[in-house]
Amino acid sequence: MNKIILSLSLVIFALSMFAQDVPAVQLKDLNGKTVNTKSIINNNGKPVLISFFATWCKPCIKELNAFNENYDDWKEETGVRIIAISTDNSRSSNSVGPFVKSKGWEFDVYLDENGDFKRAMNVGEVPHTFLLDGKGKIVWQHKTYLDGDENKTFDVIKKVSKGQPIK
C-alpha cells in the first residue's frame, strides 16, 4: 500500500509541475450558439479567469457577484477577462440567461449542460476557478468560495498579468 501511495504522489507531484492547456470542448453561449472553448479563452495576451458555477449554488453566486463588483477595476489594472461556465443541467439551464441578466453580470457566460467541460477540466464540485496566463496556460486554480477569497484571486491575477511568479 505504501508503495502505491508513494507512486501516486510521484505522479501527482510530476503532474503539478506542468502548466496545462485548456481542453477543446463544445459549449453553448446564451444565444444558443455552439462555441469551442479554445475560441473563447483568447484575451490578446492578457489573463483569463474561468469560473465554474451553477444558479442553485449560493457560494458560486456570491463569488461571481464579488467578481462583478470589481470587474471594471480589475480589467483596468490587469486586462483580465472573466468567463463564467454554468453547469446547470436542463432543469435550470433555460433560466441561466434571465438569471445572469437580472444579476447584471458583465462577463460572458456559457452553458456546459451535460458537464463535458467540467469533466475535461477535472472539476468535481462548484465553484471552481481557474486562471490562465496570457498564453492560455492554466497557472492557478481555486476550489470553493469563502467570503473575501476575491482579494486573493485579484492578487494572483495582478502577479500573472505582470508575468511574476504566483508564490
Place this chain on the structure above:
Amino acid sequence: MKKIFTLFLNLAGLGIFSLLAQENTENNSGQITGNFQTDAQYYIEDQSIGATAVKEYMLVNSWANFIYSNQNFSAGFRYEGYMNTLLGYPNSGGINDGIGIPFRWAMFSKDDLEITVGNFYEQFGNGLVLRSYEEKMLGVDNALDGFRIKYQLFKGINLTGLIAKQRYYWNHGPGIIRGFDGTIQINEVFQSLEESSLRLNIGGSFVSKFQHEGHPLYNLPDNVAAMSGRIMIRYKNFDINSEYAYKFNDPSLDNSYIFKPGQALLINTSYAKKGLGIVLSTKWVDNMAFRSDRNASLTDLNINQLPEITKNHIYVLPAFYPYATQPNGEWGAKAEIMYKIPKNTLLGGKYGTNVSLNYSRAHDIKKTQINDSTPVFPPASGTYGYNTKFFSIGDKLYFQDINFEISKKWSKKILSNFSYVYLIYNYDVLRGITGHGNVYAHIGIVDMTYKFENSSALKTEIQHMFTKQDEGSWVLGMIEYSLPGWFFTVFDNWNYGNPESKKHYYSIGFGHISGGTRIQLSYGKQRAGVMCIGGVCRNVPASNGVFVSISSTF
C-alpha cells in the same frame, strides 16, 4: 494486480518527468491532468435518531480521474473504489462494493470529426430521449460504453451517432442503445443571418434500445424506439425553447408492463434584459420512463432524464421536501421573476437589491379506463393500460412551491439574504407510500454575512420551518467563520415540533482549502431524508459519526 498497478504508476511518474525534461523544447508530448476524491464516514450507533453502526466501522467512497491529452488525441480512465459503499448510495445486496476501472475512454478529433471509443456521457436536446451523466453525490452513473461519432457536416449543422451499452455498477445493462441526433443552427448555416436579431435552432433525435427477453406471458418488443424534435427561437430579449418526445410501446417495471406509447412536452419561455429576467415553463409527461433494462428500477439504467422545472432549493429546510419528476404522468408549470432594484434608489441602496419570486406547481394527468373491466390504477399488465388526452391536467396536486427571496448588500462588509418558502408536498405520491397525506410547510430563512478587513468573514443562518405534518416543525441555526483557506462551522437543526420526541441534529466541522485541494472534517448527526441533485434523488439514512472528505484537482 497491485504490483501491476504500482508499476503502472511508477511508469506514469517517470514518463511525466521525462516529458518535463522536454518541456523547454517544443512540447508535443501532451499533458496529464486529473482529480481525486475520497469521502469517508465513521458510523456511530444512535437509536434516538435511528442511526446505525456498520460492521466495517467505517465506509469509504473514492475515485480518481486521469486524462491524457496530446493535440487531437485524448484518453483517460477513472479508478473507483467503494470499500464498502457509504450508506444511502445505491448498493442493493452489495452490488456497488469493490474496486476497479469502470470508466475508460479514448477520443480522437480532427477538423470536423470527433470519434470516441469506450465510455462517454451524452445528452440529446433537453435529455427527454437520451441523457447519460454522472452525479457522484447521488451515486448515479449511467455512462455509455461503446462508440460515438460526432461530425460537423457544414457550419451550423452537427450530427451525432452512437451505439453503446450502459454502465450498471461494475457491469453493463442488458440493452443495446442506438442513437442519432442532428442540430441545425440556422444563423450559422446562412452567413447573411449571422447578425440577425432573430435566431433559430432546430434539432431532432432518434434513440432505439434493443433488449431480447423471452417472456412467458407477453410478446414484449425487442426494439423500442423514442424520438424527439426541438426548436429554439430567440428574438431580441425573448426566447422560446421547446421539445416534444414520443416513445413507442415499452412495457416495463416502471409502467407495470402496459403497451401504451409515451409522450413528453417541455416548453420554456423567457424574457431577459439588464436587471430583469422572467421565465415561464410548462411540461407534460405520460409514460416516459426509458431504461436499457425494462426490469430496472430506482436510479439504474435510465436512458433519458425528464427534468424537473421546480426550484432546486439549497438551504437545508426547504430541501427536506424536494420534488421529483413522475415519469408515469405529470403536468407542471413554473413562473419566475428575477429583478434587481437599481443602485442609488430608496429600495436599491448603494449596491442594488436582488429580488426573486418563483412559483411552481405539479399535478397528475387525466387518465381514463380503456374499458369497463380494466382499472386505471394499478395499471393492468399486458393491456394498453389507460387512455389519456394530450396535455390533460388532473385534479390531484403533486407539489406546489411559492418562494420569495431578497438579497441585499448593505455595505462592503454586510451581506444578507432573506427567503420565504411555502411548500405543499404530496408525500404519498412522491415517496411511493399510502396514508401519509400532504405536507404543508412554511419556511423562513435569514442568512447574514459580515466580512472583516483581513478577508475573514462570519456567516450566520437561521432557518425555521413551520409544519403540522410529517415530523413537525424545525429550527436551524448555523455559524461559520472563515479566513483565507480555512472555515469552521457549527450548526444545530432542532426538530422541536416532533410529536414523538424532540431531536437535535448538531454538527461541528472545519475545512482547509489550498488551490485545487480541499479537506473537510466534521462530526455530527444527519437526519434521514431525501437528497436530490439535478433532478435525481436518493434516500439518505440517519447517521451519526465522523465524516472526512478530501478532494483535489491536478
